Structure formats: C-alpha cells, structure tokens
C-alpha cells in the first residue's frame with residue numbers, strides 16, 4: 107500500500123481563498139482585520155515564521171504590524187506593547203512568537219493578551235473555553251490538523267486517535283479537538299511504556315514529539331491516517347517525526363514534512379484573526 111499524501115499547501119490555499127472573500131465583505135462593512143505580531147530575539151526559524159505571517163497578512167489585505175525586538179528587551183517593554191495592542195481598535199489579533207528568551211516569562215506574556223484578541227488560543231481563558239466546549243480561539247496547529255483531516259474526507263467520530271506528545275501548543279489541544287470531534291483519544295508521551303501497543307490501535311495517529319524517526323512503519327495500523335507535526339533538522343534537511351518513506355508504505359493517508367501541517371499553522375492564524383474581526387462587529 108502507498109499512502110495518499112495530504113498536501114497542507116493545497117488545503118491552506120483553499121482556506122486562504124475562502125478567507126479572502128470574508129475579508130472583502132468585512133472591509134465593505136468597515137472592518138479591516140488587524141494582526142499585531144511581536145518577535146523577540148534572533149532565532150532564524152522564528153524570523154522565518156514571522157515573515158510568513160506578515161506576508162500572509164498582506165496578501166489577505168489585513169492591517170499588519172510586526173514588531174521585531176532585540177533579544178535583550180525587558181519583559182516590561184513586551185508587556186507594555188501588548189497593553190497598547192489590547193487597547194487599539196485596529197488590532198483584532200495579537201501574537202507573540204514563541205519561544206521567548208529565558209528572561210521573559212512566557213506565562214506572563216500570554217496572560218497579558220486580551221483573550222478576545224488571543225488569536226493563538228494560548229490564553230488560559232481560551233484554553234478553558236476549549237475544554238468546556240465554549241466558543242474559543244483554537245490553537246492554530248491542532249486546528250489546522252483537524253481541517254486537513256476533514257477536508258481530506260477522514261471521518262473522525264468513533265475512530266481511535268492517538269496523539270504522541272503533550273505540549274500545551276500541540277499535543278494537549280490536539281487531543282481535546284479530536285475528542286470534541288467524538289474520537290476515542292489516547293495521549294502518549296516520553297514516559298509511555300510500549301508506545302507501539304497504543305499506536306498500532308490508531309486509526310488516526312498524530313506525531314508531535316519533535317524527534318526525528320519516532321514513528322516507524324511497524325508502529326502504524328495499515329490504512330491509518332498519519333499526521334506528522336514534527337519539524338526537525340537532520341543533516342541540514344527538514345524532516346518530521348515519522349520515517350516518511352517507510353510509514354507511507356503502511357498508512358492510508360499521510361502528511362509530509364515540509365509542506366504538511368506547517369503551512370496550515372499560519373493559515374489558521376489568519377482564520378482566527380478574521381474570526382476576531384467578525385466578532386468585533388457584534389460587540
């Protein structure tokens with residue numbers, strides 16, 4: 107068997123053209139979606155992701171502000187900037203690129219963002235709303251995974267879903283979103299004993315570990331949908347958490363790295379910003 111490859115680029119471009127129409131309508135109603143991005147430090151990958159966010163904002167005709175701050179900026183300066191954006195009616199979404207330098211508290215920064223502008227979905231209010239089934243901004247990467255599965259015709263309800271990884275950004279919200287779609291969900295992590303006994307049961311397997319080669323062909327149920335969220339550099343090459351060549355011989359569907367989940371992350375950020383702009387019309 108050779109798996110069907112789900113192209114994140116294609117799904118992302120489909121969603122972006124839907125968003126373009128929504129932005130045109132919002133602008134006709136007098137609201138231009140506005141996104142403010144804060145980047146601290148010199149991490150090349152973060153700079154590249156932020157550039158992608160700026161480019162997508164401009165292409166969708168958003169009002170866009172990107173603040174690139176030096177690595178030695180104080181936490182207070184970042185908090186002051188967030189406070190300014192919280193009060194600015196032109197801004198519907200605020201995003202602070204992670205990771206932050208060690209002297210700045212990620213928790214303090216996330217909690218300073220107005221939950222109504224938290225388009226990353228990381229604020230405890232949005233996390234709590236997601237867990238209790240209330241309207242929330244959904245974290246971009248796991249929301250992107252759900253969109254990729256649904257738009258590829260994967261039925262989620264009633265399926266066994268296994269998520270490997272328990273980060274706040276991907277693993278935990280991923281499990282919650284699959285549960286909200288009525289999957290039977292198992293979360294595995296670094297202390298899980300006999301990982302294969304769990305992954306072999308998975309109709310939907312999401313790998314979000316951040317370690318190349320974690321998922322091998324013998325760990326996958328034939329025909330499963332395998333979603334690879336890992337982004338790892340090995341010998342200068344970008345690879346996921348799955349051994350793509352061998353896993354794709356067993357899986358029914360698989361997402362590649364690059365070109366799989368990655369492009370969806372930025373697109374779902376644009377989606378959340380449009381949602382926030384729409385909500386501002388009814389406030």
Ligand SMILES: Nc1nc2c(c(=O)[nH]1)N[C@@H](CN(C=O)c1ccc(C(=O)N[C@@H](CCC(=O)O)C(=O)O)cc1)CN2
Pocket residue numbers: 151155158201202203204205226246247337344363364365366367368369370371372
């Ligand atoms: N505030 C946030 N910080 C971070 C998030 C986030 O959602 N919010 N996620 C990641 C980084 N990220 C977006 O910010 C991101 C990661 C990967 C990609 C992507 O398109 N990857 C490409 C490969 C790109 C490359 O060549 O390096 C792919 O997989 O095809 C986009 C965005 C951590 N920080």
